[in-house]
Amino acid sequence: MNKKDIKILLVDDEPDILEIVGYNLSNEGYQVITAENGVEAVKKAKKELPQLIILDVMMPEMDGIEACEIIRKNSKLKDIVIAFLTARGEDYSQVAGFDAGADDYITKPIKPKVLVSKVKALLRRFKDDAKDSMKIGDLVINRDEYKISLKGKEIILPRKEFELLSLLASKPGKVFKRDEILDKVWGNEVVVGGRTIDVHIRKLREKIGDKSFKTVKGVGYKFVD
Amino acid sequence: MNKKDIKILLVDDEPDILEIVGYNLSNEGYQVITAENGVEAVKKAKKELPQLIILDVMMPEMDGIEACEIIRKNSKLKDIVIAFLTARGEDYSQVAGFDAGADDYITKPIKPKVLVSKVKALLRRFKDDAKDSMKIGDLVINRDEYKISLKGKEIILPRKEFELLSLLASKPGKVFKRDEILDKVWGNEVVVGGRTIDVHIRKLREKIGDKSFKTVKGVGYKFVD
DNA sequence: GTGCAATGTTACCATATTGTTATTTATGTT
DNA sequence: AACATAAATAACAATATGGTAACATTGCAC
Numbered sequence A, B: 001m002n003k004k005d006i007k008i009l010l011v012d013d014e015p016d017i018l019e020i021v022g023y024n025l026s027n028e029g030y031q032v033i034t035a036e037n038g039v040e041a042v043k044k045a046k047k048e049l050p051q052l053i054i055l056d057v058m059m060p061e062m063d064g065i066e067a068c069e070i071i072r073k074n075s076k077l078k079d080i081v082i083a084f085l086t087a088r089g090e091d092y093s094q095v096a097g098f099d100a101g102a103d104d105y106i107t108k109p110i111k112p113k114v115l116v117s118k119v120k121a122l123l124r125r126f127k128d129d130a131k132d133s134m135k136i137g138d139l140v141i142n143r144d145e146y147k148i149s150l151k152g153k154e155i156i157l158p159r160k161e162f163e164l165l166s167l168l169a170s171k172p173g174k175v176f177k178r179d180e181i182l183d184k185v186w187g188n189e190v191v192v193g194g195r196t197i198d199v200h201i202r203k204l205r206e207k208i209g210d211k212s213f214k215t216v217k218g219v220g221y222k223f224v225d
Numbered sequence C: 001g002t003g004c005a006a007t008g009t010t011a012c013c014a015t016a017t018t019g020t021t022a023t024t025t026a027t028g029t030t
Numbered sequence D: 001a002a003c004a005t006a007a008a009t010a011a012c013a014a015t016a017t018g019g020t021a022a023c024a025t026t027g028c029a030c
Helices: A015-027 A038-048 A064-073 A091-100 A112-129 A159-170 A178-186 A196-208 B015-027 B038-048 B064-073 B091-100 B112-130 B159-170 B178-186 B196-208
Strands: A007-011 A031-035 A052-056 A081-087 A104-108 A133-136 A139-142 A147-150 A153-155 A175-177 A213-216 A220-223 B007-011 B031-035 B052-056 B081-087 B104-108 B133-136 B139-142 B147-150 B153-156 B175-177 B213-216 B220-223
Touching (some): A007 A015, A007 A038, A031 A038, A038 A052, A038 A064, A052 A112, A064 A091, A081 A112, A139 A159, A159 A196, A159 A220, A175 A178, A178 A196, B015 B031, B015 B112, B031 B038, B038 B052, B038 B064, B081 B112, B159 B178, B159 B196, B175 B178, B178 B196, B178 B220
Parallel strands (some): A007 A031, A007 A052, A052 A081, A081 A104, B081 B104
Antiparallel strands (some): A133 A139, A147 A153, A175 A220, B213 B220
16 A cells, blocks of 8 residues: 555644644655544544544543544444554553553654654554455455455455455466366365356356456466456 | 533532632533532432532531442442542542542642543543443444444344344454354354354344345355445 | 367256244243 | 243245356367
8 A cells, every 4th residue: 555545634632733743744645634623533534534543632522532432433443543642641541542442652742753653653553454355456356255346346256256266366377277276166075067167267257357367278267467 | 422411510618619620611511510518419419410520528517528428328329420629649538538439539739621631531431331332334232231223223132133243243344154153153162053043144134124134155144334 | 171179158957055934942030 | 830032943945056068169280
């Protein structure tokens, strides 16, 4: 994921903080969105789906802890990384913050270098947590949800077709021999007729596109980008 | 619960304190009730049933500690959150206060920001005791009370159905394999017949809505928003 | 170009998998 | 004990998937 595609929601009631932190993050190439209180933060989080939220603890309307709790309870937002901004020495707010589901702390006064490197570390963690899906050109295969999308369009495939596509797409360009396909998709104990693979390839060609699957006569099939 | 519905009973014999603290809390949107001594405090607590009581320790008529003890002994009041107001350095009153059943301390001199965020934290604790819920679209799952609500309508589910729904709804879109469901909902030592999961899914489809549960043949089920 | 093995295509059907309902068994409550 | 509720099972129905057969087409070897 490119830095340009990373959105950070920055929430603080003090315009000075928004400006200095926002400046440093923008400078690093991130997209920065701001909010001035918890209510606004939750609203913008839902709308923008940022990867990271930096939340001030003390704010009018709704404080950071409350906002954090609301976000953690929302199934669509709950995996967003959240860091609190807190004045040094406010011990109790740290405890309450971790209870509420914070991932990290940034203490004021803010040192730009520290801020940026913490943000990087947090985003790295987010990336690792990202879901188990793989991208091949404009094809995205999502094993968790057993569905694929092609140029943004979702397509639901039956199991065998899904497995076959997964296999071929796992190494674009590589020719998979019929034996190999049978072994990996059907399991080598199972005996199926000679046309079975072809029929499945046919169905995939219908759904994904004819030119994505190349036949290598006498050998097998390959997926091409 | 809306802030407007939250009542805070503020008890102190010094009108200055009542005024400054009361002002800050009202400003945050809370309903503030006041009392000037312990006797009056107990009386008003019974009548108004506030969510939070802020009690000065040193007062004429009946001090805060005694009032606290009386409140804790009353079955209708005993779950109210109580915070003591105490001058910094009055160590002994803190010990006595916790013995009497205090939930937290606020030290004088009072800093409005600290006050407000402590109050919020205390009320949050109260709220959390009341409910621990999770939101997925217009479905709210309340683990503590073992009930859910759909578009505001409450639905009570039997345990297994509740657990199954909780599991599926914890990651909307993700396909849970039958094994995984058995493991997480039934416990993998238990052996149940082949149609058990289906029957429970059926019941959920009846109660929650058919289209919320998608079958992925040969794999499992998923919850969709 | 001809022959031939390999692959493509289509329609159809068997079957594994899931859906449904009724009934039995378990669990807890008054 | 009687009752209510929940959970599991059994027995049968419905269904998508996966496989097959039968035939068409391709493309390589000669």
